[in-house]
Amino acid sequence: MFRGIPVDVASIYEGESIHADKAYADLGRELGVELLRVASDTEVADGQVYVTGKNIQDIKKGDNLPFGIYIKVTGERLEEDIEGVFERRIHELMNYIQGFMHNGSRDSMWCRISDESAEAGLNLEHIGRALIELFKKEYRVIEKMEVSFYTEKEKVEELLKTTREVFARRDEKIKSIRDEDVDVFYGCLLCQSHAPNHVCIISPSRTSNCGSISWLEAKAAVKIDPNGLIFEVPKGKTIEEFKGEFSGVDEAIKEKSSGSTEKVYLHSMFDHPHTSCGCAEAISFFIPEVNGFGIVDSAFKGNTPFGMDFSALIKHIGGGIPTPGFLGISYAYMKSDKFLQGDGGWKKVVWMPSALKKRFSNYIAEDIIDKIATEKEVENLDSLKSFLLNKKHPAIKEDNSEKPDVSRPVSIPVSRGKVKVVFDGINFRVGELIITSTDDD
Ligand code: SF4
Numbered sequence: 001m002f003r004g005i006p007v008d009v010a011s012i013y014e015g016e017s018i019h020a021d022k023a024y025a026d027l028g029r030e031l032g033v034e035l036l037r038v039a040s041d042t043e044v045a046d047g048q049v050y051v052t053g054k055n056i057q058d059i060k061k062g063d064n065l066p067f068g069i070y071i072k073v074t075g076e077r078l079e080e081d082i083e084g085v086f087e088r089r090i091h092e093l094m095n096y097i098q099g100f101m102h103n104g105s106r107d108s109m110w111c112r113i114s115d116e117s118a119e120a121g122l123n124l125e126h127i128g129r130a131l132i133e134l135f136k137k138e139y140r141v142i143e144k145m146e147v148s149f150y151t152e153k154e155k156v157e158e159l160l161k162t163t164r165e166v167f168a169r170r171d172e173k174i175k176s177i178r179d180e181d182v183d184v185f186y187g188c189l190l191c192q193s194h195a196p197n198h199v200c201i202i203s204p205s206r207t208s209n210c211g212s213i214s215w216l217e218a219k220a221a222v223k224i225d226p227n228g229l230i231f232e233v234p235k236g237k238t239i240e241e242f243k244g245e246f247s248g249v250d251e252a253i254k255e256k257s258s259g260s261t262e263k264v265y266l267h268s269m270f271d272h273p274h275t276s277c278g279c280a281e282a283i284s285f286f287i288p289e290v291n292g293f294g295i296v297d298s299a300f301k302g303n304t305p306f307g308m309d310f311s312a313l314i315k316h317i318g319g320g321i322p323t324p325g326f327l328g329i330s331y332a333y334m335k336s337d338k339f340l341q342g343d344g345g346w347k348k349v350v351w352m353p354s355a356l357k358k359r360f361s362n363y364i365a366e367d368i369i370d371k372i373a374t375e376k377e378v379e380n381l382d383s384l385k386s387f388l389l390n391k392k393h394p395a396i397k398e399d400n401s402e403k404p405d406v407s408r409p410v411s412i413p414v415s416r417g418k419v420k421v422v423f424d425g426i427n428f429r430v431g432e433l434i435i436t437s438t439d440d441d
Pocket residue numbers: 088188189190191192198199200208209210211212213277279280
């Protein structure tokens with residue numbers, strides 16, 4: 001099937017990890033983006049792979065080049081809403097290529113090629129051809145497909161600009177629909193290959209963890225493949241409207257996670273949080289010391305105020321098991337008017353990377369934005385606490401004298417060991433912490 005490609009291409013390589021000591025080069029580590037568009041028939045040169053900039057044979061060991069992937073597909077039954085779903089498959093299908101690793105998604109993806117595959121002569125044309133064959137085999141509705149790769153910085157930046165405009169339009173499209181307007185949500189099991197029992201529930205107000213699949217895109221996916229890994233979830237009875245608990249969702253989660261998760265709140269990271277996988281674009285994390293939560297995204301390479309970076313956090317929480325106090329989220333969900341409303345929403349956000357804060361400045365209420373700290377103002381929990389007190393952040397100002405109705409202590413990982421948090425639902429209270437361990441676990 002993959003004639004002319006010097007390495008093997010098969011699903012068995014999907015979980016292959018290429019460690020730094022076996023890496024020939026990285027692509028997109030600092031600047032990486034991918035975009036898939038449905039185009040008109042005349043705009044797509046079927047089977048073509050274009051490379052602008054250096055190819056793998058032109059780079060030296062240890063290089064890290066900017067990387068852009070732009071795919072165009074066409075087909076009579078394809079509609080624009082399917083773009084995000086196909087785009088999400090780039091990750092999985094590229095990982096079928098032996099000695100090639102694709103990480104992340106959308107505007108925070110990067111790839112790595114192994115010494116062995118570079119030596120075997122694997123190049124970007126081979127990767128593009130493999131992708132085209134894999135996509136067409138998987139989706140018969142794709143009639144034509146072309147792939148463009150960019151490794152020149154200016155070209156990748158250009159693609160990034162276009163991509164962000166496309167993403168903004170996609171996010172805008174879903175904004176007018178809310179959870180209460182529909183009777184059917186969707187589920188996605190695509191990530192169970194690396195996060196067993198992870199089930200994404202996609203509602204109009206909650207785009208998936210990876211950000212690639214909104215409710216509209218899931219709907220389009222079910223239309224072209226009713227028996228696929230994206231499926232309908234009848235909403236059922238509303239059990240807890242504010243936190244987002246629905247009987248149909250609970251039934252689906254229980255069944256599709258093989259009973260490991262019995263129920264979820266769609267809009268809260270406590271008690272029954274949604275499961276997370278390694279594809280989350282960002283993570284929200286409770287900081288008990290200041291009674292609020294931080295958000296860190298994969299683009300930020302520094303540490304959060306409690307000393308863990310995004311990569312360390314996602315390793316803790318991305319395995320498909322709910323972790324109260326921690327939640328994988330998408331950028332699109334951060335634009336939702338139900339964004340973590342069960343936990344106080346934006347009013348409880350106390351820390352974000354400065355670039356992320358800037359990016360979301362239009363979505364954060366004016367009276368809170370200057371009270372959210374970033375890596376520029378604080379570097380640890382002590383300085384965060386001082387900053388919040390100084391700014392009179394509402395999260396830390398709350399009256400903590402009243403004892404909460406303690407129902408369910410939860411354990412959350414921190415930089416060293418675990419902290420047991422006693423939590424009363426919406427209100428987080430300083431002083432209700434029990435440190436059970438500091439070094440082990
Ligand atoms: S993060 Fe969720 S929606 Fe996205 S591919 Fe994985 S399971 Fe599907």
